[in-house]
Amino acid sequence: MTDDKTNTISLDMHRFKTLISAHGSNIAKWPEDSRNWALAYSSDNKEAQKFISFEKELDDVLEDIHKTTIKSEDFSSLQYKIVSEATHLPQQMYSGNQHPLMGSSIQSVAACFMLCACLAAGMFSLPYLPLDTITSTYSEPSFAFLEINPLSSWD
Amino acid sequence: MSEPSDEDLMSAIAEGDQKAFNLLTSRHLKMVYAIALQRLKHPSDAEEVAQDVFTRLWQNAPKWEAEAKISTWLYRVCVNRSIDMLRRRKPMTDIEDVPEIPDGADNALQTLETKDRKRQIEEALGNLTSEQRDAIQLVYFFEMRQQEAADSLGLSLAALESLLRRARKKLHTVLNKNYEELY
Numbered sequence: 444m445t446d447d448k449t450n451t452i453s454l455d456m457h458r459f460k461t462l463i464s465a466h467g468s469n470i471a472k473w474p475e476d477s478r479n480w481a482l483a484y485s486s487d488n489k490e491a492q493k494f495i496s497f498e499k500e501l502d503d504v505l506e507d508i509h510k511t512t513i514k515s516e517d518f519s520s521l522q523y524k525i526v527s528e529a530t531h532l533p534q535q536m537y538s539g540n541q542h543p544l545m546g547s548s549i550q551s552v553a554a555c556f557m558l559c560a561c562l563a564a565g566m567f568s569l570p571y572l573p574l575d576t577i578t579s580t581y582s583e584p585s586f587a588f589l590e591i592n593p594l595s596s597w598d
Numbered sequence: 599m600s601e602p603s604d605e606d607l608m609s610a611i612a613e614g615d616q617k618a619f620n621l622l623t624s625r626h627l628k629m630v631y632a633i634a635l636q637r638l639k640h641p642s643d644a645e646e647v648a649q650d651v652f653t654r655l656w657q658n659a660p661k662w663e664a665e666a667k668i669s670t671w672l673y674r675v676c677v678n679r680s681i682d683m684l685r686r687r688k689p690m691t692d693i694e695d696v697p698e699i700p701d702g703a704d705n706a707l708q709t710l711e712t713k714d715r716k717r718q719i720e721e722a723l724g725n726l727t728s729e730q731r732d733a734i735q736l737v738y739f740f741e742m743r744q745q746e747a748a749d750s751l752g753l754s755l756a757a758l759e760s761l762l763r764r765a766r767k768k769l770h771t772v773l774n775k776n777y778e779e780l781y
Binding site: 464465493502507529 | 741766
């Protein structure tokens with residue numbers, strides 16, 4: 444019985460340490476499903492409170508840094524600039540039954556298909572080209588051409 | 599009357615509602631600016647990125663599909679635009695790298711200690727990975743829900759917790775030497 448209780452306590456403390464080491468001292472900012480449990484657990488647990496004050500020291504400094512860099516800034520002029528300039532620009536429309544990525548995918552596939560078709564046409568038409576059009580600059584037909592063109596009717 | 603959700607505002611923006619755009623901008627501007635500033639270090643660059651991010655949001659609102667959270671989309675676009683700007687940027691002297699000269703009026707020992715701790719943590723923040731810094735910003739400062747922050751960073755919830763834990767541990771080692779002892 445005592446062993447069970449000790450195990451429960453250490454498991455709870457382990458869970459508390461795991462959570463506080465990631466989410467910091469403010470239990471209100473912890474994941475929702477752990478908040479009530481953590482509040483109840485830490486309310487009368489001195490060791491848990493020791494962890495809270497340890498983590499609070501870091502949170503206070505972080506909050507201070509955040510305040511001086513971001514919170515003190517006045518964003519109203521930047522916000523005004525963004526809204527006034529952006530809303531002068533037109534919005535991009537697309538028809539509702541077309542997925543934005545779908546058009547580009549179809550175009551890519553079509554382009555690939557056309558490229559393959561051109562290559563295939565080129566390969567198959569080569570044997571049927573008149574030999575004199577290919578070797579017109581030479582007085583003798585090209586020997587290399589004969590070698591790579593077994594379907595040729597030239598003899 | 600309850601506040602309209604981000605999704606409600608996006609629907610209105612898609613119809614060209616400027617008030618909705620103004621409200622959505624006011625909700626997320628600090629977060630976008632902070633994420634950009636953290637990467638770029640220059641306020642004017644961070645402002646430029648923020649402006650670009652919200653302009654894209656306005657322009658693309660009619661194409662918006664309600665599958666992703668607005669904050670997640672804003673975060674990702676902001677990070678990508680900041681990276682683009684860093685690539686474009688020419689090497690220059692960073693005026694913010696020049697050490698701050700202590701103010702003559704603030705010479706109380708406690709103030710100096712606080713300033714020193716703050717400076718140390720600022721330095722330690724600079725040594726975190728950008729993913730760790732973003733996690734801290736989103737979860738602690740902008741109070742984004744854990745799941746939303748995890749989605750923004752493209753992580754699982756467990757991975758986000760682990761990221762935050764490692765970041766805090768690094769920062770603690772600057773403030774307290776007895777982190778290992780306590781944990």
